[in-house]
Amino acid sequence: MPSDTVIPIEIDLITALEDRGLRKTATRSTIVARIETANDAFTAEQLCRDLPGVGRATVYRTIRHLVDAGALCKLPILDGAPMYSIARVEHHHHTICSKCGTIGEFRDSTVERVMRSLGKEIDGDIVGHRMEIFITCNRCLGISKSGASIA
Amino acid sequence: MPSDTVIPIEIDLITALEDRGLRKTATRSTIVARIETANDAFTAEQLCRDLPGVGRATVYRTIRHLVDAGALCKLPILDGAPMYSIARVEHHHHTICSKCGTIGEFRDSTVERVMRSLGKEIDGDIVGHRMEIFITCNRCLGISKSGASIA
DNA sequence: CTCAGTGCAAATATTTTGCACTATG
């Protein structure tokens, strides 16, 4: 049984904005470039810090547009500010390393199948779902095995 | 296939606090009583509004204790303040009506099984998971069918 | 009496909004 591999549908973030009738401006390109080079999920405040020339309000407004466009996922971590990550796959879920906070993503058709079968047990119509898996990532496992400590 | 029904393990919230070495005080009893009569999930701010005699700080501190004790679940809704609900079952997930915001809970062994099988595909050790299912609840379905509108 | 618990107000943290200014089409 060949389980799904991640299907990368690289959405050009600027295009996602333009598709919503928003202009491609210098500021938005700057923000989007910073987001696209990020390997990890990020917070709004991180973007503001990394882009001192850009107003906080613009950062928040751009993030909101991207989330509305479905190009970014908002991940309300249990404490503190929510993080955002690029929606690289059509529908996916996130893994969050409980040691280092790194966020990964995965897609698995099993989850979707389960979701459909749950429909019978649930008191209403399912319109969506969200799942986060908390892990200890391989890097942290390696680090802890080798005895090194993390700050 | 007999799917799991919800297993209600009514945790006495005050007991949960006492188990952590915290005292049973009048203020905490007030807060806990308000939480226990709630059928729905609630926000910290709602508690403060409903309990004018109790300081905001105490409400937040008590909620934090209850979450730490595992007696309350913190549900970071996508926007706005997080909501809390009593952890009535050992491990469960939440349904959130996207129309009226009502939060329900369910437990299903299928989910747990899937989680275990996902271990193979995931880059690290799974230490936990969280799932929320967005629904249109039966009441809202009924309301929309009957043509009445919601504020 | 001692220290946990509490209320209040101030401090933080996060996000949104008002407004004047800039720049795009």
Added chain:
DNA sequence: CATAGTGCAAAATATTTGCACTGAG
């Protein structure tokens, strides 16, 4: 030039902390 976009600062929202006071053991 009409209007979308922007930066800044203030406002709004959400939560935590400092501190003096109260109350339980």
